[in-house]
Structures are given as structure tokens and as C-alpha cells.
Amino acid sequence: MSTILAIESSCDDTSAAVIVDGVIKSNIITAQVDHRKYGGVVPELASRKHQVNILPVVQEALTVAGISKNDLKAIAFTRGPGLLGSLVVGVSFAKSLALGLDIPLIEVNHLQAHVLSHFIDAPKPSFPYLCLTVSGGHTQIVKVTDFLEMDILGTTIDDAAGEAFDKTGKILGLPYPAGPQIDKLAAQGTPQYTFAKPQIDGYDFSFSGLKTSILYFVRDQEKENPGFIKRNLSDICASVQKSIVDILMDKLIKAAYQEDIQQIAIAGGVSANSGLRRAVQEAAVEHDWDIFIPDFQYCTDNAGMIAIVGHYKYQQGLFSSQDITPAARLKM
Numbered sequence: 001m002s003t004i005l006a007i008e009s010s011c012d013d014t015s016a017a018v019i020v021d022g023v024i025k026s027n028i029i030t031a032q033v034d035h036r037k038y039g040g041v042v043p044e045l046a047s048r049k050h051q052v053n054i055l056p057v058v059q060e061a062l063t064v065a066g067i068s069k070n071d072l073k074a075i076a077f078t079r080g081p082g083l084l085g086s087l088v089v090g091v092s093f094a095k096s097l098a099l100g101l102d103i104p105l106i107e108v109n110h111l112q113a114h115v116l117s118h119f120i121d122a123p124k125p126s127f128p129y130l131c132l133t134v135s136g137g138h139t140q141i142v143k144v145t146d147f148l149e150m151d152i153l154g155t156t157i158d159d160a161a162g163e164a165f166d167k168t169g170k171i172l173g174l175p176y177p178a179g180p181q182i183d184k185l186a187a188q189g190t191p192q193y194t195f196a197k198p199q200i201d202g203y204d205f206s207f208s209g210l211k212t213s214i215l216y217f218v219r220d221q222e223k224e225n226p227g228f229i230k231r232n233l234s235d236i237c238a239s240v241q242k243s244i245v246d247i248l249m250d251k252l253i254k255a256a257y258q259e260d261i262q263q264i265a266i267a268g269g270v271s272a273n274s275g276l277r278r279a280v281q282e283a284a285v286e287h288d289w290d291i292f293i294p295d296f297q298y299c300t301d302n303a304g305m306i307a308i309v310g311h312y313k314y315q316q317g318l319f320s321s322q323d324i325t326p327a328a329r330l331k332m
């Protein structure tokens with residue numbers, strides 16, 4: 001039996017999961033300090049909180065799975081990319097525990113884990129498939145040809161999709177992270193406002209022009225009739241969400257068409273967005289796609305997705321040595 005403990009600590013959530021023969025037995029996620037009052041994740045606070053959370057989270061993951069630490073065959077951990085001070089807590093913990101139990105370590109790339117989160121539950125994609133990974137730190141279209149073989153077709157040249165939501169929310173006076181709230185408000189509004197569309201070749205994305213366009217729009221409207229944002233918040237949110245989703249879908253549809261791939265997945269925190277989920281479902285009907293949208297608990301950062309990569313690497317004997325270090329800018 002391959003029983004693996006997985007640890008994720010790349011940003012602000014501490015998470016641990018247990019996977020047995022490819023089946024997730026537990027996936028514990030501790031939402032951290034309230035970063036809201038700071039308008040974003042404060043790296044130093046995140047790091048300190050991981051130190052407090054890591055042991056109880058790991059213990060709970062083992063308890064829920066009904067596993068003793070002596071049953072573990074390997075420990076998988078997020079090596080990067082992410083905040084260095086956060087990664088170092090998970091990496092050091094994984095190394096110490098692996099050393100103490102005399103079992104191998106498996107390093108996992110956080111972005112690769114988002115892409116493979118579709119193998120946690122059925123239905124699972126077949127190869128090749130395209131994955132649109134959209135989170136607070138990343139926006140990528142990835143072509144996946146095997147479990148551990150993937151190419152980045154396109155990426156953002158400035159802000160990530162989640163940042164576009166969060167920064168726009170800040171302009172509108174919404175607390176961090178604004179993505180989920182824009183989603184909620186958008187459901188009650190009409191997308192009646194249009195903003196600047198980026199003109200970027202290929203499969204790359206850009207969101208900074210949109211952000212500026214929204215900033216100027218609301219600033220001018222507020223000047224002319226004070227209280228404009230407050231009175232029209234739902235419509236503005238619906239318009240913002242539609243603009244971001246349109247930018248994402250344009251490139252995804254183009255990539256699917258040019259690569260001639262009909263297996264389409266989305267992953268990362270922004271894949272929880274109901275507008276994006278709906279757009280992918282509509283495109284699936286129009287373009288005859290098979291689509292893969294993760295369960296909500298596997299959209300945002302979680303150790304379950306680290307565990308599934310750990311499982312495939314374990315099968316191939318891809319282990320890391322004890323001198324491994326975290327890598328904030330790890331490439332896929």
C-alpha cells in the first residue's frame with residue numbers, strides 16, 4: 001500500500017492530506033489569519049501562522065484518515081512556487097518528519113498540482129488535455145500530455161486573474177480577497193458596462209489595462225454623480241466579472257481550437273467563480289468539449305492536490321534528497 005502524507009504551505013493556508021493507493025483519505029485546510037485588514041497576504045504573518053498550524057493540521061489529517069505516522073511510506077510537500085517564508089515551514093517540517101521516520105521525500109510543484117487536481121475524483125481527463133490554471137498568483141493555459149509531462153502554452157504578462165478580481169475589488173472598496181464577493185454581487189447584477197480589452201498575441205493574457213480602465217471609469221462616474229459605485233455595485237461587479245471571464249475564455253477557446261483538443265479543465269482559486277464555470281459549460285456545448293471542473297475544496301490551495309502528484313511520483317520512484325530547499329520561483 002502506498003500511504004503518503006502531503007503538506008501544502010505555499011501561501012496563507014496550511015494544509016495536510018493523506019492519500020492511500022491514489023485515494024484521498026483526508027484533506028485538512030486551515031484558513032489563516034485575517035489578512036483582510038491588511039488588504040492582502042502579509043508574508044511574515046503567513047509564515048508565523050504556518051508554524052503554529054502545521055503540527056495540528058498534520059495530526060488531524062492522520063486522525064481523519066485513520067492512519068498512524070508509522071504507516072507512512074513517503075512525504076510529499078510543496079517545494080514552490082510561493083512565498084519563501086511560508087514554503088520554508090512546510091519544507092522543513094516534511095524533511096524533519098521524513099528523516100525521523102526514515103522514509104523518502106517527494107517534492108511537488110504547486111502549479112503542477114493544480115493541473116493534476118482533476119485526478120483526485122472522477123470524471124478524470126484523458127491525455128492530452130488543456131488546463132486553464134487561474135489563481136491569485138498565476139494564470140496559465142497548460143497542455144498536459146501525461147501525468148508529469150506538461151507545457152505552458154500561455155501565461156499572464158502582468159497580473160494574474162485572481163489579482164484582477166482582488167485589485168478591482170479594492171478599487172470598489174471591497175475587502176480582500178474580493179474575488180468571491182465580486183462573484184456573489186455579480187449574480188445580482190447586469191453586465192452593462194464595458195471596459196478596455198487587451199490586444200495580446202498568442203495565448204498570453206494581460207489584465208493591467210482592464211484594471212486601469214475600470215479605475216478611470218468609476219473615478220469619472222463618481223466625479224459626475226457621487227455615490228455611483230454604491231448604487232451600481234452589482235452591475236459593476238457583473239461587468240468586471242464578465243470582462244475577466246471573456247479574456248480567459250477567448251484564449252482558452254483559441255488554444256482548444258488550434259491544438260485540436262476537446263478535453264478542457266480549469267483549476268485554481270478563480271475556477272470557483274460561477275461566471276467562469278458557466279462560461280466553460282456553455283463553451284463545452286458549443287465546441288463539443290468534455291470539461292473537468294474540480295470540487296470547490298480542490299479549487300483553492302489544498303494538500304489533496306499535492307498528494308495526488310505525490311502518488312504519481314511515488315509510483316515512478318521520483319524522490320528528493322534531504323538537502324532539498326524551498327524555491328519561491330520554481331518553474332513548472
Ligand code: KG4
Binds near residue numbers: 165183
Ligand atoms: O488558488 P488560490 O486559493 O491561491 C493562490 O494560489 O493564489 O487562489 C486565490 C484567488 C484569490 O485571488 C481569490 O480572490 C480568487 O482566487 N477567488 C475567486 C473566487 N474564489 C476565489 N475569484 C473569483 N471568484 C471566486 N468565486
Ligand code: ZN
Binds near residue numbers: 110114135268269300
Ligand atoms: Zn494555488
